[in-house]
Amino acid sequence: MLLCDIGNTSYHFYDGERDYREDVKSYNPLTCKQKVYYINVNSQLQESLKALDNWIDISLHVSWDKYYETMGIDRIMACEAVQNALIIDAGSAITVDIVKDGKHQGGFITPGASMMNKSYAKLSSKLAYSFNFDLDLDKMPKNSQDAITYGFLAPLRAEVIRHEMPIVLTGGDAEKLHTIFPEASIDKSLLFRGMQIIIKKGGLC
């Protein structure tokens, strides 16, 4: 079974064993003759994918009443993969969602590392540092690089920890955030596992 998570920059495929990416600009979905089960947050591709019989949009099989209307389908798939967890999907945005007894309790969104870096640099050239993910967040910072690293990471950590839930990290920056959530598990295939559950529930294959 071929799964695909489509974003603004890439088609992220998963064949049950390995995952690989194709660039949105150069990849033509017509070239894929297999059946592909997909989710898509890229509005520009929506119509062209609909026209392809072998590309199956599994968002149509989600129980949307469990979520809210404008919630990203990628967040929903991650939530479908767990019963009791706080999920951190760390990419260009960081989304944090809480699931208890299989029910979505709500979630929040904060800019990811790259966007935060850009924001600090725009605020002042004196804050144009990269983040130091090994910073000890139990000590108050006393230099500019630590002050922005702490400002990005410590508030997120404090908010996440107060929920006292098992933490699952996913997304491109999962490893980076693992240093501040050492108790978390990393599951880079979380969305795909959620997709598999929806496909099974919906009797799609």
Add this chain to the structure above:
Amino acid sequence: MLLCDIGNTSYHFYDGERDYREDVKSYNPLTCKQKVYYINVNSQLQESLKALDNWIDISLHVSWDKYYETMGIDRIMACEAVQNALIIDAGSAITVDIVKDGKHQGGFITPGASMMNKSYAKLSSKLAYSFNFDLDLDKMPKNSQDAITYGFLAPLRAEVIRHEMPIVLTGGDAEKLHTIFPEASIDKSLLFRGMQIIIKKGGLC
């Protein structure tokens, strides 16, 4: 005694009773014949102010060993004004500093409301909402506007609260943040009070 806090966009004056602003682009400091005690974070104005005998740079009278080399002089003045407090200066950046027994313990920096709004809008047009400062942060968000508001405010609140310090709010967005820190006091003249303390300590007048 005329005090002035100079930033990238304005000269912020305080005469001991009232405060007023002059635009950096249009104001000529030569026109002021009074003695002015100032702090300045605008590197473009540094040389021209130095040349004026009646403009006194009070950063030269700070005990810098209490702080770190690249720390903003505005943050230092706020710290000088308190003995035991967590100071939140909410402007284009939000700086959070902790002072215990008159000693700076360190601090962090996070982008302010305006920069965060721009970041969310850049991440996705679906996140281009203004913040709802009246949001109940004890409930997990279930719509996009709440998800970004919570993402901006709840982590900051969680980190600030865990320090269990008296909170002092200052800066242009102090009132907005008062809704999430109702126990905080607001002191819009905090920097100027710090400046007055330095002037007195240094025997400058």
